Amino acid sequence: MDKEIRIALAGNPNSGKTTLFNALTGTQQYVGNWPGVTVEKKEGKVRGQKNVGVTDLPGIYSLSPYTLEEVVARNYLIDEHPDVILNIVDATNLERNLYLTTQLAELGIPMVVALNMMDIVRKNGDKINSKELARALGCTVVEISALKNTGIDETVSACVKAAGGKMTPQHSFSGPVDHAIAHIEEAALDQIPEEEKRWYAVKLFERDEKVLEKLALPESVRSHIEQDIRAAEKELDDDAESIITNERYVYIAGLMKGCCQKKNKTRMTTSDKIDRIVTNRWLALPIFGVVMFLVYWIAMGPFGSFLTDWTNDTLGAEWLVEGSRSLLEGWGVADWLVGLISDGIINGVGAVLGFVPQMLVLFLMLCILEDCGYMARIAFIMDRIFRRFGLSGKSFIPMLVGTGCGVPGVMASRTIENERDRRMTVMTTCFIPCGAKMPIIGLIAGALFGGSAWVSTSAYFIGVAAIIISGIMLKKTKMFAGDPAPFVMELPAYHVPSVKNVLRGTWERGWSFIKRAGTVILLSSVIIWFLSSFGTVNGKFGMVDNLAEDEQLWTEEYQQKVADRMGITYSEDEALNEVTPMDDSILADIGSTVDFIFEPLGFGRWKTTVATVTGLVAKEEVVSTFGVLYGKDTDSDDWDDEGSIIWANVKEDFNNMSGGHGKLAAFAFMIFNLLCAPCFAAMGAIKREMNNGKWTAFAIAYMCLFAYAIALITYQIGLLFVGGTQVIGLIAAFALLACIVYMLFRPYKESNKLTVR
Numbered sequence: 077m078d079k080e081i082r083i084a085l086a087g088n089p090n091s092g093k094t095t096l097f098n099a100l101t102g103t104q105q106y107v108g109n110w111p112g113v114t115v116e117k118k119e120g121k122v123r124g125q126k127n128v129g130v131t132d133l134p135g136i137y138s139l140s141p142y143t144l145e146e147v148v149a150r151n152y153l154i155d156e157h158p159d160v161i162l163n164i165v166d167a168t169n170l171e172r173n174l175y176l177t178t179q180l181a182e183l184g185i186p187m188v189v190a191l192n193m194m195d196i197v198r199k200n201g202d203k204i205n206s207k208e209l210a211r212a213l214g215c216t217v218v219e220i221s222a223l224k225n226t227g228i229d230e231t232v233s234a235c236v237k238a239a240g241g242k243m244t245p246q247h248s249f250s251g252p253v254d255h256a257i258a259h260i261e262e263a264a265l266d267q268i269p270e271e272e273k274r275w276y277a278v279k280l281f282e283r284d285e286k287v288l289e290k291l292a293l294p295e296s297v298r299s300h301i302e303q304d305i306r307a308a309e310k311e312l313d314d315d316a317e318s319i320i321t322n323e324r325y326v327y328i329a330g331l332m333k334g335c336c337q338k339k340n341k342t343r344m345t346t347s348d349k350i351d352r353i354v355t356n357r358w359l360a361l362p363i364f365g366v367v368m369f370l371v372y373w374i375a376m377g378p379f380g381s382f383l384t385d386w387t388n389d390t391l392g393a394e395w396l397v398e399g400s401r402s403l404l405e406g407w408g409v410a411d412w413l414v415g416l417i418s419d420g421i422i423n424g425v426g427a428v429l430g431f432v433p434q435m436l437v438l439f440l441m442l443c444i445l446e447d448c449g450y451m452a453r454i455a456f457i458m459d460r461i462f463r464r465f466g467l468s469g470k471s472f473i474p475m476l477v478g479t480g481c482g483v484p485g486v487m488a489s490r491t492i493e494n495e496r497d498r499r500m501t502v503m504t505t506c507f508i509p510c511g512a513k514m515p516i517i518g519l520i521a522g523a524l525f526g527g528s529a530w531v532s533t534s535a536y537f538i539g540v541a542a543i544i545i546s547g548i549m550l551k552k553t554k555m556f557a558g559d560p561a562p563f564v565m566e567l568p569a570y571h572v573p574s575v576k577n578v579l580r581g582t583w584e585r586g587w588s589f590i591k592r593a594g595t596v597i598l599l600s601s602v603i604i605w606f607l608s609s610f611g612t613v614n615g616k617f618g619m620v621d622n623l624a625e626d627e628q629l630w631t632e633e634y635q636q637k638v639a640d641r642m643g644i645t646y647s648e649d650e651a652l653n654e655v656t657p658m659d660d661s662i663l664a665d666i667g668s669t670v671d672f673i674f675e676p677l678g679f680g681r682w683k684t685t686v687a688t689v690t691g692l693v694a695k696e697e698v699v700s701t702f703g704v705l706y707g708k709d710t711d712s713d714d715w716d717d718e719g720s721i722i723w724a725n726v727k728e729d730f731n732n733m734s735g736g737h738g739k740l741a742a743f744a745f746m747i748f749n750l751l752c753a754p755c756f757a758a759m760g761a762i763k764r765e766m767n768n769g770k771w772t773a774f775a776i777a778y779m780c781l782f783a784y785a786i787a788l789i790t791y792q793i794g795l796l797f798v799g800g801t802q803v804i805g806l807i808a809a810f811a812l813l814a815c816i817v818y819m820l821f822r823p824y825k826e827s828n829k830l831t832v833r
């Protein structure tokens with residue numbers, strides 16, 4: 077056997093394709109518990125078989141091109157013509173899965189059916205007669221468990237054997253349909269190879285637009301077959317597409333009778349019992365709240381902060397900074413280089429790396445929730461609730477994927493067939509705190525709130541709320557009106573999370589983060605350091621720290637001038653003096669020209685402004701920028717209790733800029749940074765998915781405005797409670813709040829006629 081054999085892995089979402097793909101190839105694809113994770117096809121070689129390749133196609137329910145994933149899968153099967161289709165079937169949901177099987181059988185490509193999840197079927201005591209099924213379908217049927225790695229070798233040899241053979245579908249339709257199909261084959265398909273005719277004919281019968289387009293039939297032929305279709309429709313009194321669907325299900329029902337025995341239909345499995353509670357109408361949301369609180373409490377609360385402190389102490393942001401500084405100074409290295417290395421690189425990168433252990437804990441728990449099957453339920457719970465507002469639970473799958481990284485989150489929107497809902501989902505997915513936003517949350521919670529888990533949990537739920545509120549508001553505009561996409565999804569049975577999957581998922585997410593710290597973050601820390609270290613002090617350009625040592629330049633009057641320009645206080649009393657040489661840096665000049673924008677949100681200072689802007693490069697960049705800008709040891713000697721110099725300085729500065737309401741300002745800062753435009757990578761993903769410049773701009777502008785409004789409302793109304801009300805700001809806050817409430821409660825717009833595919 078020298079010829080290369082290509083196996084295409086096709087099946088419903090959640091049937092275990094990716095798990096099987098990994099078992100076959102030994103590679104480590106990401107296994108997700110919801111559709112949309114395998115969006116592009118993935119390729120690999122079967123372990124120990126040089127000549128056998130496998131392609132993992134996106135999960136699909138049918139070969140009708142309703143969703144982008146179906147288009148990807150179907151085009152691959154038709155155009156690339158693989159040697160074998162390995163149809164993976166979730167044997168615990170046999171009836172539904174066989175729907176796709178009947179369609180795949182018509183393609184004329186040799187096929188092997190793998191009944192997956194046989195471990196569960198056996199545990200439930202159900203029986204599937206796979207010999208009978210094989211006979212009825214006209215192809216080999218193997219029983220496997222991709223998770224437990226059983227039946228994999230048989231599957232490979234069955235595929236190799238089937239390749240090069242023939243596949244003839246065994247099922248037929250009712251008389252009138254078969255008649256019409258035979259006519260269509262004859263009239264329109266003489267160019268098509270014999271074994272593929274049937275599939276094309278069925279599709280023509282269904283008036284599949286893509287196929288009609290592809291075949292480009294002359295008008296006379298089209299009207300001829302149209303007559304055949306009409307005749308069948310008349311006789312069966314239904315439209316062609318429904319006729320085919322119904323007849324497939326009738327055929328499958330017959331198959332099921334002959335091949336499948338459920339032990340006891342009414343018996344509930346453990347998984348069902350758990351679901352009774354977890355997806356209970358009243359308990360579902362509270363349980364979800366508690367679960368997420370626990371996750372954030374463990375990752376970001378006392379335990380998490382302990383980890384971060386521990387890293388900071390041993391890895392030693394302080395120790396490293398001071399150590400490297402004295403070492404370098406001892407070697408007689410130039411001043412600026414010492415500054416660059418200890419204040420720039422070590423502070424910047426270290427501030428981010430300090431969060432790695434905490435982040436790994438968070439990812440670990442999210443991966444466990446995902447792998448055991450809980451996260452998949454959340455989409456269902458959400459669907460049930462938000463269908464009432466015209467939103468679809470499908471929009472929440474991208475959100476769940478987005479807790480790792482916004483980029484795959486945005487891409488997961490491809491499961492949504494309705495273009496408007498899809499756009500809306502692309503616009504709102506990035507509101508969810510992704511892994512890279514975690515350091516921002518950790519920094520604010522740690523520096524100002526003593527590591528409170530409430531702050532971090534609130535960050536998650538603010539993200540969820542932002543998605544829901546935006547969803548409802550957008551849905552009520554003309555642009556997005558329309559009924560939500562139907563939501564069907566197989567819920568995989570709960571199972572003990574596989575250690576391998578969980579560790580792999582955790583590591584994958586953590587590693588990409590560490591990698592960025594060594595590249596993008598490193599580079600921008602250097603840039604931030606340069607820009608914040610050089611500048612013009614009293615008319616003289618140079619390193620601001622050195623220039624400020626010259627008392628002729630750094631005079632009291634001059635400092636007073638800087639203070640006025642920056643809107644901060646200068647005082648002879650060291651403790652009250654906010655002016656530092658850095659306020660004369662190039663970066664301060666740049667930042668202070670636009671920082672007024674954030675004044676109403678409580679953080680209108682150049683450092684916070686610059687940090688926010690650098691967050692566009694990568695969200696954790698906010699923290700590394702803080703590391704560089706706040707990492708210098710001031711004379712404050714209380715940093716020991718505050719975790720680190722950075723934390724102490726950040727706290728002090730937030731208090732200064734907001735007239736003592738540092739917590740409120742910092743919380744507003746966190747909200748703004750969580751909700752505003754995502755990083756460039758995610759913006760790129762949005763652009764790809766929108767495939768339209770205007771929509772991309774609209775999406776990003778919407779996110780920024782929404783973030784601004786929510787942060788402003790939070791800060792200004794918060795001030796009302798802690799004292800220090802700003803009249804204009806408060807009026808603006810109430811006006812914005814009123815707008816949002818109005819948008820939420822106004823009636824739905826009549827939708828324009830939806831563009832149906």
Ligand code: GDP
Nearest residue numbers: 089090091092093094095108193221222223568
């Ligand atoms: P895909 O969407 O088709 O790629 O499905 P995945 O490979 O992502 O698997 C979906 C879920 O089913 C995951 O939670 C898997 O761990 C689980 N799974 C896959 N195969 C089996 C199996 O044979 N037995 C059991 N019990 N679970 C499985």
Ligand code: MG
Nearest residue numbers: 093094113114
């Ligand atoms: Mg998959």
